[in-house]
Amino acid sequence: MKKYSIYIGILAIGLFIGWLLFGGSSTTEPTHNHNKSAQENKQWTCSMHPQILQPEVGDCPICGMDLIPAEAGADGLAADQFKLTNNAMALANIQTTIIEGGNSTTNALKLSGKIVENADATATQPSHYTGRIEKLYVNSVGETVKLYQPIALVYSADLVTAQQELLTAHKLKETQPKLYEAVRNKFKNWNISNSELDEIVRSGKIKTRFTLHSHIAGTVSEINLNVGSHIMKGQAIFKVSNLKSVWANFDVYENQIDLFKVGQSISVTTKAYPNEEFEAQISFIDPILNSSKRTVNIRVVLKNKDGLFKPGMFVEGLVANENPVENTTVQIPSSAIMWTGKRSIVYIKPNSKEPVFEMREITLGNKFGDLYEVTSGVKPGEEIVTNGTFTIDAAAQLNGKKSMMNNSNSTESTEETIERIEVSTKFQGQLKTVFDNYIVLKDALVQDDASTANSNASILLESLKKVNMKLLPNSKSHKLWMPLEKEMKAMGQTIASTTDIEKQRVHFMLLSDAITKAVQTFGINQLVYQQFCPMANDDNGAHWLSLESEILNPYFGDMMLNCGSVKQEIE
Numbered sequence: 001m002k003k004y005s006i007y008i009g010i011l012a013i014g015l016f017i018g019w020l021l022f023g024g025s026s027t028t029e030p031t032h033n034h035n036k037s038a039q040e041n042k043q044w045t046c047s048m049h050p051q052i053l054q055p056e057v058g059d060c061p062i063c064g065m066d067l068i069p070a071e072a073g074a075d076g077l078a079a080d081q082f083k084l085t086n087n088a089m090a091l092a093n094i095q096t097t098i099i100e101g102g103n104s105t106t107n108a109l110k111l112s113g114k115i116v117e118n119a120d121a122t123a124t125q126p127s128h129y130t131g132r133i134e135k136l137y138v139n140s141v142g143e144t145v146k147l148y149q150p151i152a153l154v155y156s157a158d159l160v161t162a163q164q165e166l167l168t169a170h171k172l173k174e175t176q177p178k179l180y181e182a183v184r185n186k187f188k189n190w191n192i193s194n195s196e197l198d199e200i201v202r203s204g205k206i207k208t209r210f211t212l213h214s215h216i217a218g219t220v221s222e223i224n225l226n227v228g229s230h231i232m233k234g235q236a237i238f239k240v241s242n243l244k245s246v247w248a249n250f251d252v253y254e255n256q257i258d259l260f261k262v263g264q265s266i267s268v269t270t271k272a273y274p275n276e277e278f279e280a281q282i283s284f285i286d287p288i289l290n291s292s293k294r295t296v297n298i299r300v301v302l303k304n305k306d307g308l309f310k311p312g313m314f315v316e317g318l319v320a321n322e323n324p325v326e327n328t329t330v331q332i333p334s335s336a337i338m339w340t341g342k343r344s345i346v347y348i349k350p351n352s353k354e355p356v357f358e359m360r361e362i363t364l365g366n367k368f369g370d371l372y373e374v375t376s377g378v379k380p381g382e383e384i385v386t387n388g389t390f391t392i393d394a395a396a397q398l399n400g401k402k403s404m405m406n407n408s409n410s411t412e413s414t415e416e417t418i419e420r421i422e423v424s425t426k427f428q429g430q431l432k433t434v435f436d437n438y439i440v441l442k443d444a445l446v447q448d449d450a451s452t453a454n455s456n457a458s459i460l461l462e463s464l465k466k467v468n469m470k471l472l473p474n475s476k477s478h479k480l481w482m483p484l485e486k487e488m489k490a491m492g493q494t495i496a497s498t499t500d501i502e503k504q505r506v507h508f509m510l511l512s513d514a515i516t517k518a519v520q521t522f523g524i525n526q527l528v529y530q531q532f533c534p535m536a537n538d539d540n541g542a543h544w545l546s547l548e549s550e551i552l553n554p555y556f557g558d559m560m561l562n563c564g565s566v567k568q569e570i571e
Contacts, residue, residue: 082401084355084392095387096349099330099380109259111266111298111317112371113250115309118301121242123216127231128191131156134209136227138238143220145240152212152237162186163206170201191215218242221311246302246309248280250317251295259321260285266300267318270309278302282319330378331371336386337364338393339483346378347385347392357385357392359402390490394510418520421480425525427471432524433463434488435545438515441495442544445508445554446561450501457496457504464488480521487514505555509542516545519570527571533564543567 044054044067058067084094125145135153138145145151162183169176169183187197192210200207218240225237248268252260262285268278284299300317302309309315336346344364347357362377378384385392396403437460444453464485472478491511495504519528529546536542536555544554551564 080402081350081356081358082396084357084395093388094355094385094392096352096383097333097336097386099332099378099382099384109256109319109321111250111252111319113248113268113300113315113317115302115311115313115315116247116249117221117241117243117311118245118247121218121245122221122239123218124236124239125151125214125216126234126236127154128189128212128233129154129156129210130158130233131231133225133227133229133231136225138214138220138223141220141223145214145217145220145238147214147217149214150211151214153209154212154231155209159190159192159210160206160208162190163200166197166200167204167206212237216240241311243307243309243311244303244305246304246311248300248302248309248315248317250298250300251290251293252298254289254294254296257285257296260298260319264319268300268302268315269318270313270315272313273308330374330380332374332378332384333386334372336384336389337362337372338389339479347389347396348378349383349385352383357396359393359396390486393487394490394507397510397513418517420523421473421477421521423473423477423522424471427468428522428524430463430467430471431518431522432526434460434467435515435519435524435526435528437463438511438545439547441508441511442546442554443552445501445505446552446557448501448557450499450504453501453504453508454496454499457492461489461492461496464492477522481518484514484518484521487511488518506537508544508554509537512542512544516543516570519545523571527569529566530568530570531564532567533560535560535563545570 044057054067060067131154133152134155136151137149137153138151166183166187169180173180184194184197191213196207196210219242220238221241222239223237224239225231225235231237260282262282264282266280266282268280269276280300280302282298283301286297286299289296332346338345344362346360346362348360349355349357360377363375365373365375393403437456441453441456441460444450444456467485469478469481469485472481488511491507491514494507495511498504516530526547529549530543531546531551532541532543533553533555534541536553542555546552549566551562551566553561553563556563
């Protein structure tokens, strides 16, 4: 027994010596490498303003304090991530989807397209004479019109005059038959039948209204006039299409044009009939490249005797190809994307089991139906938010994280230079009405009046509905306006749904960010003061707009009425 005790003691001493000689060196290098790797990925933040995140050490842009390393929080989240409660997830109806596509090799080329009318099978019904439409017998798109069917009841002063000439000429028929015949022939140019003329002559009464009959047949695809409209001879009343055949238009990237030719077979599918494939051939390849989309249009004629294909329906085409083609396309639904200026962003859910999110900037390619091609920023297999994105973005802003409205993580960064877009004074007037209602809402918060703020938010929403985006000059201005409109609508609805003034003030902060960008971008022809309180938003700071330079703080009311300063003037 004593002998075994000696062996155990010797073994223990050996292990101790071995640890002294090799233990330190065996663990030091990995630790060093880990620290080095962590140092390379480190971000720096401010202990007083945790929303600040910088890639390098320096001073806080808000308070000037030295930045410190930004470590993952106690909940294990990275510095640019934030978490929602399960209750918040449910209330906001957050929905996500897994990104598909990319990095595969295939012998088939997949195209996205849309069903349109067959332009070779369309016709237009004109008016045969000048007049005023008293009644329309064809009132809606989609109606079927038959040949010679009555389509409108028309009053025409020209026809009234011509009938008077007809009755006069009839009285002189025996002595001047050629005159009578010439007057009757005039009515042929107006497509007035001989039976109608005979009735006028027989009765001796002038008709004030004539029935216009259709000389085309098909399905109405467009109506150009209403009851009471004045029409000129030859003016289009409606257009019809023969939908027994339709076109499927597909977009092809310019680097794939050489893979297609007229007569090539294509298999067409649609989500409306998921278990069916429709075989056809490419009938036309547009010789002109779409310079904005960098695509060429390819046309396919589809038989549609049973009316399965509806104009506007999205379809997919599969074209066989002898040479394997690498497919790197990633597509995401448009509902996942938020636009602000030149930036396009989405929210990613890194862990499907946890309600944790982070913002991701992406680069968009072409649009196909409700899908956008993404050329960088996300990859297949990642989980992306497709519904409730504005709620997620609001949560990011409230947590001081990167968001659509706050790219730099600093709530005082709204002094950035924003390009002014030239728009009509009518659009500016509509935007000013929204701004005026915002000011009334702001004044209610200054006075600590939650009830008035609640009702004024509803008024603001009504004025926002009346802003006509069609007044904006181009697609660039549309893309700038749409995310701002959605943000203002989302925050306005939240304020209008509660009388808790603290909640109202939190969402008023986000409303202010959106309306500030709108005023800076489009203008309202009025001097506006942007003001800032460093103590609002849990000492992270918050802005608001005012018509006066005097500080009246909407975030604290009477508690700290004059806390803040003017940051800039907007004209």
